[in-house]
Amino acid sequence: MATAHKWPFAPRFRRSAFGWKSATPIQRIKEALVEIKAIAKKEPVLAAEGAVLFLEKLAPAIEQVDSSSGGIGSAVNRAIETLVPIIAKAEVARPVREKWLDRLYEALQEDDMPYLEYLGEFWGELCATPELAEYWADYLSPTMTTMWDHCARTGEYGYFKGTTACLSALYAAGRHEELLALIAKSEYRHKSWHNRVWGAKALAAAGKGTEAIRYAEDSKGLNAPLTAIAAFCEGVLLDSGFAEEAYTRYAVEATYATTNLATFKAIVKKYPGKPKETILRDLVASQPGQEGKWFAAAKDAGFYELAIELANRSPSDPRTLIRAARDFAVERPEFALAAGMTALRGIASGWGYDITGIDVLDAYAVVMAAAGAAGVDETVVKADVRAIIAASRGGGEFVGRVLGQNSICKTEFSSRGIHAI
Numbered sequence: 394m395a396t397a398h399k400w401p402f403a404p405r406f407r408r409s410a411f412g413w414k415s416a417t418p419i420q421r422i423k424e425a426l427v428e429i430k431a432i433a434k435k436e437p438v439l440a441a442e443g444a445v446l447f448l449e450k451l452a453p454a455i456e457q458v459d460s461s462s463g464g465i466g467s468a469v470n471r472a473i474e475t476l477v478p479i480i481a482k483a484e485v486a487r488p489v490r491e492k493w494l495d496r497l498y499e500a501l502q503e504d505d506m507p508y509l510e511y512l513g514e515f516w517g518e519l520c521a522t523p524e525l526a527e528y529w530a531d532y533l534s535p536t537m538t539t540m541w542d543h544c545a546r547t548g549e550y551g552y553f554k555g556t557t558a559c560l561s562a563l564y565a566a567g568r569h570e571e572l573l574a575l576i577a578k579s580e581y582r583h584k585s586w587h588n589r590v591w592g593a594k595a596l597a598a599a600g601k602g603t604e605a606i607r608y609a610e611d612s613k614g615l616n617a618p619l620t621a622i623a624a625f626c627e628g629v630l631l632d633s634g635f636a637e638e639a640y641t642r643y644a645v646e647a648t649y650a651t652t653n654l655a656t657f658k659a660i661v662k663k664y665p666g667k668p669k670e671t672i673l674r675d676l677v678a679s680q681p682g683q684e685g686k687w688f689a690a691a692k693d694a695g696f697y698e699l700a701i702e703l704a705n706r707s708p709s710d711p712r713t714l715i716r717a718a719r720d721f722a723v724e725r726p727e728f729a730l731a732a733g734m735t736a737l738r739g740i741a742s743g744w745g746y747d748i749t750g751i752d753v754l755d756a757y758a759v760v761m762a763a764a765g766a767a768g769v770d771e772t773v774v775k776a777d778v779r780a781i782i783a784a785s786r787g788g789g790e791f792v793g794r795v796l797g798q799n800s801i802c803k804t805e806f807s808s809r810g811i812h813a814i
Contacts, residue, residue, distance in 0.1 A: 400443050402428055406454040415465040418455050422468045426475050433479050441483035444476040445493045448512065452504040460506065469508045477515040490521060494529070502554055513557030517565025526565035533559035534575060541578035548581070560591040569595035586612045586622060593625055602629045623647035631663070640664050644672075645679045657690040669694050677703065685709030692717055697728040704735045711736040711745040711752060718759040726766035730774075733760035737778060741785040741792050750795040757796060 402425035411418040425447050433440035451469065458465050480493065497519065501509050520526040533555045544551040553559075563572040576592045579585065589612045596605035606626045613622060623646040630639035644664065650656040653676070660672050673694060677687050684706040691700035704714060714736035718729040736756040740748055757778065764774045782793040 398439060398443070400428065400446060402443075402447060403450065406447070406450040408453040409457055410454045411458050413457065413459050415458050415460070415462065418458050419464060419468045422451075422472050426472055429476065429479065437479070438483045438485055441480045441485070441493070444479045445496055448473070448476060448509065449496055449500045452500060452506065452508045455508065456506060460508075466508065470511050473509070473511050473515070477512075477518060481515075481518045481521050487522075487525065490525065494519060494525070498555070498558070501558070504554075507554070510554075510557070513555070514561055516558035516561040518561075520562060520565055523566050526562045527568075529562040530559065530566045530568060530571075533562060534571070537575060538578065541575070541581070545578060545581035550582070556588070560588060564591050564595055564598075567598075569599055584612050584614060584617075586617050590621075590625065597629050597632075602633050605629050620647060620649050627663075636664060636666065640667060645675060652689075653687050654690045654693055657687075657694070670696060670699070673699070682707055688717075689713055697721075697725060701728065701731045701735060704732070704739075708742075708744045709735070709739060711739045711748060711756065714739065715752065715756050715759060718756070718763060722759055722763045723766055726763045729763035730760060730767055730769065733757075733763055734777060734781070737792060738781050741781050741788040743785075743788045750798075753792050753795040 402421070405421050406425070411421075429440050429443045429447065432443060451472070455465060455469075460466055485493075497512065501507075501512060504510070516529065517526050520529060536553060537556060537559050540551040540553050543549070560572060560576070563569075563575065572595050573592045576588050579588050586609075589608065593605045593609045593612070596602075596608055606629055609622050609625050609629075613619065623643045627639045627643035627647040630636070630643070644660050648656055648659050648663070650659050657673060657676060660676070661667075661669055664672065673687065673690055673696065676690070677684055680686070684703045685708050688700050688704040688709045691697075691703055700717075703709070714732045718733035718736065721729040721732070733756050737753070737760065739745065740753060740756065745752070760774060760778070761771065764771060778796075782789040782796075785792075
């Protein structure tokens with residue numbers, strides 16, 4: 394059935410199918426994943442066969458794609474993370490799985506970029522059984538041992554494409570002592586967390602949490618991925634029930650997301666028993682001088698006074714403040730008024746990138762709307778705006794000029810009125 398099935402993605406991933414630009418291959422990868430996942434719902438074995446075929450064809454197809462932006466590499470890694478469970482969970486006879494692994498290993502060996510290197514980290518999972526993991530550990534470990542023994546004697550550098558697959562197989566086979574001994578052979582020059590993470594996992598799996606953390610901490614050094622090491626140690630403590638220690642020692646260092654708000658949410662999710670305000674203040678304290686960048690996190694958590702306090706302690710993006718003021722102009726007009734005034738103050742102080750007159754007008758409009766909703770006298774608010782303009786020379790003049798040229802604000806913010814303050 395797998396042989397007879399025609400996969401629409403297959404002809405699109407012929408060797409050197411894609412040129413220099415990465416947008417098209419990234420889109421084709423996404424389409425292939427959708428195709429395979431749709432089949433997996435009804436025919437998991439067929440989907441697994443399709444996943445193996447896709448991974449075989451992937452690297453040769455994208456070998457000419459520009460990888461400098463990291464976009465294509467990220468797409469490949471996401472594809473691997475998506476497809477590994479489909480292959481691993483498929484219920485097939487051992488000979489079928491052996492053929493799948495042989496094909497995937499051949500793809501790893503022929504990948505020179507290397508795009509598929511990440512696949513090796515899941516080798517133990519792909520084996521699906523300890524017996525098959527044993528087989529691959531026996532097959533790969535002699536080469537690893539010979540290479541690292543030679544490198545230790547000569548001081549040369551050695552590289553083997555099956556390194557991670559071997560370590561993963563040893564771990565899955567439960568051969569933890571052998572795994573630790575093999576990793577020790579690799580440290581003839583320096584300690585690499587890429588290898589040592591498997592030793593740390595082995596110690597943790599053996600119930601030696603303290604030793605695992607010590608082993609992980611000992612992996613720190615030049616160019617070591619400190620976030621990944623902290624995340625491992627945090628995970629060991631959390632799994633052992635030591636949430637408070639995990640938070641105190643590793644939570645901030647171990648958690649990194651694309652935005653401060655996402656980082657805050659990630660820690661809140663890991664530590665549901667920890668007060669959100671405590672988490673937020675700890676995060677703010679971890680980045681002195683960047684308090685304003687935590688405005689969105691504080692606002693999203695409902696700490697409105699703290700949000701304004703942070704926005705006034707260091708530069709905060711004026712557009713973020715304006716959006717917040719607009720969103721809360723009716724629901725929380727006092728907060729909106731404070732956010733809008735902080736935005737104007739920030740623009741006058743030179744905060745933000747590519748700020749335009751539209752941003753100034755937006756900030757002023759939301760300030761006046763919030764003032765009306767809060768029952769604040771307009772004359773008082775306008776006086777405060779004029780004070781902001783007068784307090785800052787370059788940026789203040791820009792704000793005053795924009796408002797002075799606007800027909801609605803012309804009387805209050807003409808250059809003549811500003812100089813009269």
